[in-house]
Amino acid sequence: MIYLDNNATTQPTARVVEAMLPFLTECYFNASASTAAFTGADKPRREAAAAMARLLNAEEPDCFTFTSGATESNNWVFSSFARGRKAGRVIVSAIEHASVAEPAAGLARAGFEIVEVPVDSQGVVRLEALREALREDTGLVSIMAANNETGVLEPVAEIGRMIRELCPAALFHTDATQAVGKIPVDLQGDWQDVDLLSFSAHKFHGPKGIGGLYIRPGFELEPMILGGGQERGLRSGTTNTPALAGLASAASEARDLKLQAIRDLRDIFESRLLHELPEAVIHSGSVPRLPNTSYFSVPGIDGEEIAEDLAASCIIVGTGAACSSGAIEGSKTLRSMGIPHTIAAGGLRVSFSRFSTIAQLDVFLKAITPRCVHPPTGGLAI
Ligand code: PMP
Numbered sequence: 001m002i003y004l005d006n007n008a009t010t011q012p013t014a015r016v017v018e019a020m021l022p023f024l025t026e027c028y029f030n031a032s033a034s035t036a037a038f039t040g041a042d043k044p045r046r047e048a049a050a051a052m053a054r055l056l057n058a059e060e061p062d063c064f065t066f067t068s069g070a071t072e073s074n075n076w077v078f079s080s081f082a083r084g085r086k087a088g089r090v091i092v093s094a095i096e097h098a099s100v101a102e103p104a105a106g107l108a109r110a111g112f113e114i115v116e117v118p119v120d121s122q123g124v125v126r127l128e129a130l131r132e133a134l135r136e137d138t139g140l141v142s143i144m145a146a147n148n149e150t151g152v153l154e155p156v157a158e159i160g161r162m163i164r165e166l167c168p169a170a171l172f173h174t175d176a177t178q179a180v181g182k183i184p185v186d187l188q189g190d191w192q193d194v195d196l197l198s199f200s201a202h203k204f205h206g207p208k209g210i211g212g213l214y215i216r217p218g219f220e221l222e223p224m225i226l227g228g229g230q231e232r233g234l235r236s237g238t239t240n241t242p243a244l245a246g247l248a249s250a251a252s253e254a255r256d257l258k259l260q261a262i263r264d265l266r267d268i269f270e271s272r273l274l275h276e277l278p279e280a281v282i283h284s285g286s287v288p289r290l291p292n293t294s295y296f297s298v299p300g301i302d303g304e305e306i307a308e309d310l311a312a313s314c315i316i317v318g319t320g321a322a323c324s325s326g327a328i329e330g331s332k333t334l335r336s337m338g339i340p341h342t343i344a345a346g347g348l349r350v351s352f353s354r355f356s357t358i359a360q361l362d363v364f365l366k367a368i369t370p371r372c373v374h375p376p377t378g379g380l381a382i
Contacts (some may be wrong), residue, residue, distance in 0.1 A: 001314045001315075001316065001317050002314060002315045002316065002360045002363055003020040003348070003355075003365060004315070004316060004350045004351065004352065004356065004360065004361070004364060005315045005316045005317055005318045005350075005351060006203075006290070006292060006351040006352060006353040006356070007082055007149075007151070007178060007203070007290075007293060007318060007349065007351035008318055009149050009202045009203065009208065010202060010203060010205045010353050011205060011213070011353070011355060012205055012206060012207055012246060012250070013205045013249070013253060015249050015253060015346070016206055016246045016249045016250050016253070017246070018249075019245045019246055019248065019249035019307055020207060020242040020246040020249075020372065021189060021242075022245070023044060023242040023244075023245045024242045027039065027040050027041060027241070028230075029041035029241075029312065030238060031044070031045055031230075031238075031239035031240075031241050032228065032229075032230055032238070032239060033331075034233045041239075041241055041326060043245075044239075044241045044242070044244035044245035044247075044248060045066065045239055045241070045244050046061070047220075047244075047245070047248035047252065048064075048066065048243065048244040048245075048247045048248040049061030049062070049064045049066075051249075051250075051251035051252045052199075052212065052214070052247075052251050053249045054066050054251070054252075054255065055180070055181070055185070055251045055252075055254055055255055056102050056180065056185045056186070056187050056197070056214065057185070057186045057187050057188050057189065058187045058188070059187070059188060059217050060216055062232075063187075063214050063215055063216065063217060064209070064212050064213070064214055064215075065212055065213050065215060065232070065234050065235055065238075066210065066212040066231060066235070066240075066244060066247075067210075067211055067212055067213060067235060068209050068211065069199040069200040069202070069210065069211035069222075070097075070099060070175060070177040070199060070200040070203075070211050071099040071200075072211070072214065073198035073199070073211060073212060073213040073355075074097070074099040074100045074103065074142075074173075074198050075099060075101075075174055076213060076221065076224045076235075077140070077142065077171075077173045077196055077198070077213070077221070078090075078103035078104065078106070078107060078140075078142075079103070079224065080222040080224070081107075081139060081171065082107055082110060082112070083222045084222070085112075085139070087111055087112060087113070088112055088113070088137065088138075089112070089113045089114070089115065089135060089137050089138045089139060090107055090112055090114050090115070090139060090140045090141075090142070091116075091117060091118055091130070091133050091134070091138055091140070091141045091142070091143075092103060092104045092114065092115075092117070092141075092142050092143065093113075093116070093117050093119060093125050093142075093143045093144060093154070094116050094118050094119050094332075094336040095119055095123060095144070095147055095179070095333045095336050095337075096142065096143075096144055096275060097144065097148055097174065097175055098351075100142050100144065100175050101176070101332075104142070112167040112358060114271075115133045116261075117129050117130045117133055118141070118336065119336050119337060120337070121337050121338055121339075122152065122283075122284045122286060122287040122337065123147055123150045123152040123283070123284045123287070123291050123333060123336070123337050124152060124154065124155070124228045124287055125140055125143060125154050125155070125157070127157065127158065127159070128236055130143075130159065130162060131162060131166065133364075134162065134163065134166040134167050134170070135167070136166075138163075138165060138170045139168060139169075139170055139171065139172045139296060140173065141159070141163055141167075141170055141172050142169070142173040142174070142175065143153050143156070143159055143172075143173075143174060144174060144175040144176075144177075144178075145174045145175065145176040145178070145179035145197075146176070146177075146178035146179040146182070146183070146289075146290050147178065147208070147284075147333055148177070148178050148339075149162055149283075149295050149318075149320050149331055149333045149334070149347075149349055150283045150289060150293065150295045150333060151178070151284065151288055151289040151290030151292070151294075151295065151351070152284040152288075152289045152294025153179070153183070153287075153288045153290065154174075156174055156190075156191055156194065157191060157193070159192025159193075160172055160191065160192070160194055161162060161193060161295070163193060164193050166175075168201035168247075168310045169193045169194060171219070172194055172195050172196070173194075173195065173196040173197070173198070174191075174192055174194050174196070174197050175198045176199055177198060177200050177203055177211075178203060178290060179290070179301075180197075180199040180203065180204060180254075181199075181204025181205070181250070181251075181254035181257070182203075182204065182257065182288065182290050182291065183257070183259070183291070184257065185335055187196075187197070187214065187216075187313050192226045192327065194214075194216070195215070195216045195219050196213060196214065196215055196216070196219070196221075197213070197214040198211070198212075198213055199213075199214075199215075200210050200211060200289060201243070201246065201247040201250050201251075204250055204251070204252070204255060204296065205250045205253065205353070206243075206246050206247045206249070206250030206251070207242070207243050207246040207247070207250075209240070209243055210243035210244060210246065210247050211247075211306045211357075217256070221234065221322070223235070223236075225237060236256070236298070239348035240268065242276075246298075248261040258354045259291050261354075262291045262292045262353070262354065262356070262358075263291035263292075263354050265352050265356055265357075265358065265361065266291060266292060266293070266352055268358065268361070269294055269350065269352075269361045269365075270282055270285070270294055270296075270341065272361070272365055273296065273365060276365055276369045277280075277298055277368075277369060277372055279298060279299055280296050280297065280298050281295065281296060281297045281298075281299070281339075281343055282294065282295070282296045282346070283296065283334065283337070283339065284297045284337075284367065290351075292348045292351050292352040292356075293349065293350075293351045293352075294349070294351070295320070295347060295348070295349045295350075296347070296348060296350075297334075297339070297343045297344065297345075297346035297347045297348070298346045298372045299343050299346055299347075300342065300346065301345075301346035301372050302346065303319045303320065303345060303346050303347040303348045304319050304370070306348060306368065307319045309371060310367055310368065311366075313367060315363065315364055315367055316335075317348055317349060317350050317364070318348070318349035318350075318351065319347055319349060320333065320334055320344065320347040320349065326373045330344050330345060331344055333373075334347060348368075350364065
């Protein structure tokens with residue numbers, strides 16, 4: 001299998017699997033029991049919090065509440081914000097993941113004022129529009145750190161400074177699911193104005209079903225799940241010790257980001273792609289983006305169909321969203337960037353990881369070139 005869809009999920013490393021195993025076998029005990037210090041079941045959570053604090057340079061391990069992943073963390077931010085409020089102004093970007101966009105739409109239905117800040121043709125949030133939207137009554141701003149499709153990096157530090165200047169009381173949340181473990185994050189440095197940050201372990205070689213929310217000291221969220229009082233009363237339910245052990249290991253390994261090696265691979269890929277298919281359009285190619293991501297379109301091609309055809313040959317890549325049938329609207333990210341449907345429909349996302357190799361990208365390029373010249377079903381019907 002040639003796997004080039006690492007923005008969807010990544011392969012757990014051998015060390016991650018090894019770290020999880022004892023908590024599925026001999027050390028299966030309850031982390032909240034008074035005996036946990038003796039059984040060792042309290043260790044994974046402690047180590048995961050410490051590893052995340054080191055990875056993101058957070059003030060302290062206690063800043064982290066663990067959840068099932070970023071979807072849950074994002075939903076929690078919105079449900080907590082809405083609790084005890086009947087109205088308020090909330091700002092999101094036009095290209096948020098559904099786990100932010102949908103809760104925001106839910107708040108709109110409940111009577112909150114939701115302002116969607118547009119992005120430019122490269123997918124970068126329009127800062128002048130954000131500045132205008134930041135009225136004094138703004139309660140929450142949620143803008144993603146890195147887009148899952150294009151990999152575009154939003155100017156988190158600048159956005160944070162703008163919020164502090166114009167709306168000091170507003171909460172600043174960033175969905176950093178695609179950023180954590182891929183680019184350096186410094187919560188006491190240039191990201192010091194971020195109050196809440198969501199992440200998922202499986203995006204950086206950890207297990208699925210575990211992630212969390214960073215909550216800056218001094219900020220309080222309403223509890224998400226009531227029950228036995230785990231996660232300091234914020235998210236009850238028996239602690240997932242194997243997943244936390246995996247997260248701790250993945251977060252430690254992610255400190256060595258291998259940024260340059262992955263960026264080099266992506267750049268080699270794009271120059272070879274443009275050599276083979278000069279008509280290909282690389283999205284967000286001229287702005288800062290994740291080093292592992294290349295999102296491109298071949299005009300007239302149905303990206304979804306090509307991806308399915310490649311999967312049958314054991315090559316896995318991503319797409320924005322299916323749209324050739326007209327039944328699905330296509331990639332909201334590309335639409336928000338003003339990319340015409342004919343180009344957006346040909347979108348394919350290649351996302352590398354530390355396990356990706358030049359040999360793999362060559363196989364992919366050899367496979368895709370003839371398919372784009374002679375598409376599987378003769379091109380895109382629009
Ligand atoms: N936000 C972004 C930007 C994502 O890419 C994803 C995963 N595709 C999520 C949130 C949700 O993450 P999870 O499925 O791990 O909850």
